[in-house]
Amino acid sequence: MLKVTTNTPIICLFLLTLSIETSYIPSISLNLSVIIFCLVYLTFYKRFRRMFWMLLLSVPPAFANYWAVYLYGDSSQALMLGTRAFVTVCIGILFVSIISLKEFFLYLAQKGLSRSWAYALIIAFNSFTLVRHEILSLKEACLLRGQKLNLWSPLIYSKVLMTIFRWKELYIIALHAHGFDENAQIVNKYRTFYIPKKTKIIYLVYFSILQTSLLI
Structure with missing residues (x-):
């Protein structure tokens, strides 16, 4: 440990x-x-x-x-x-x-917070930067086709949702690689935080x- x-x-x-x-x-x-x-x-x-x-x-x-x-x-x-x-x-x-939100949520999970909630929040906060880069890529791709995307354009949100669904499997693989199992009876505590x-x-x-x- x-x-x-x-x-x-x-x-x-x-x-x-x-x-x-x-x-x-x-x-x-x-x-x-x-x-x-x-x-x-x-x-x-x-x-x-x-x-x-x-x-x-x-x-x-x-x-x-x-x-x-x-x-x-x-x-x-x-x-x-x-x-x-x-x-x-x-x-x-x-x-x-x-x-560090990652350390904070992992510490709370160690103290009794649902591991599903903890890992879900970590993924959500870590995804902000990736989603931002994805939106910029979509805007640049649309500009090459002569189409300008605005903040209120529904195409942005539909494309981002499709991208997130595509990332879902990758996140699941990464979680399992770190020892996360939602249905596990024994929590894998290979790393513990202390103050x-x-x-x-x-x-x-x-x-x-x-x-x-x-x-x-």
């Missing part, structure tokens, strides 16, 4: 807790602390492109919330709602940047530091 370390579950729990906390606790200092944490985290791992998109996508909803409440309310409430919108986008971008204690302590310290902002 191969044991593999993973940080994904504890990071998911950490970000989920922060998102719930910032959604229900009206604290400007907490929101600003989480925003700074997200920026520092991406800077540490040199995800500057993600940081650019984080700032670009966060400013419009934050400014809209701030301005809408500022016109018909008080400035402190407007600032709180504006920073809350900003931090919501930051947590979402951070989740997309550092979470190192060091990771738990680190994110517990992160969470404790962020909680000190509530005292300000």
Whole structure:
């Protein structure tokens, strides 16, 4: 049995807790602390492109919330709602940047989630890039025939569905090659994921530091 370390579950729990906390606790200092944490985290791992998109996508909803409440309310409430919108986008971008969905679903399957659901979700998320390339190929092929495909064209969706059905057998072969059997009585656990204690302590310290902002 191969044991593999993973940080994904504890990071998911950490970000989920922060998102719930910032959604229900009206604290400007907490929101600003989480925003700074997200920026520092991406800077540490040199995800500057993600940081650019984080700032670009966060400013419009934050400014809209701030301005809408500022016109018909008080400035402190407007600032709180504006920073809350900003931090919501930051947590979402951070989740997309550092979470491995494959590891996350396999870990959940290890903890009791239906293996059929876990593998189906992994296949669905991994198929996005392939489907996108397939759509681009279809558009280029149609342009060679003098036909332009638009987003609302039913031909795109019919072609994609036909392609997915063609991939179905390949995915089934790949799943069986990885030891997956929907009707198996014994689960093949050739690889198990575990969270190192060091990771738990680190994110517990992160969470404790962020909680000190509530005292300000």
